[in-house]
Amino acid sequence: ACSINIITWHTQFPLQARLADGPPSTFLGTHGWVQYYCKAALREPNGLTHKNQQVFIVMNPIDLNLEPPVLAV
Numbered sequence: 001a002c003s004i005n006i007i008t009w010h011t012q013f014p015l016q017a018r019l020a021d022g023p024p025s026t027f028l029g030t031h032g033w034v035q036y037y038c039k040a041a042l043r044e045p046n047g048l049t050h051k052n053q054q055v056f057i058v059m060n061p062i063d064l065n066l067e068p069p070v071l072a073v
Helices: none
Strands: 036-043 049-056
Touching: none
Parallel strands: none
Antiparallel strands: 036 049
């Protein structure tokens, strides 16, 4: 008989980062895109490296009073 012990755990490391003022909003279009992501790597003392990457969305408010009218009344 053989027994295997599998230990799993979930650890979170708090991370905060501030973006520069006024980055463009996330955009996906036919001719291009603006996309943001955060990459992280954790290196263990035994030499193993765990890597992860997470996409996030940036949405800037738009003042419609400053935009040219789209519809003519």
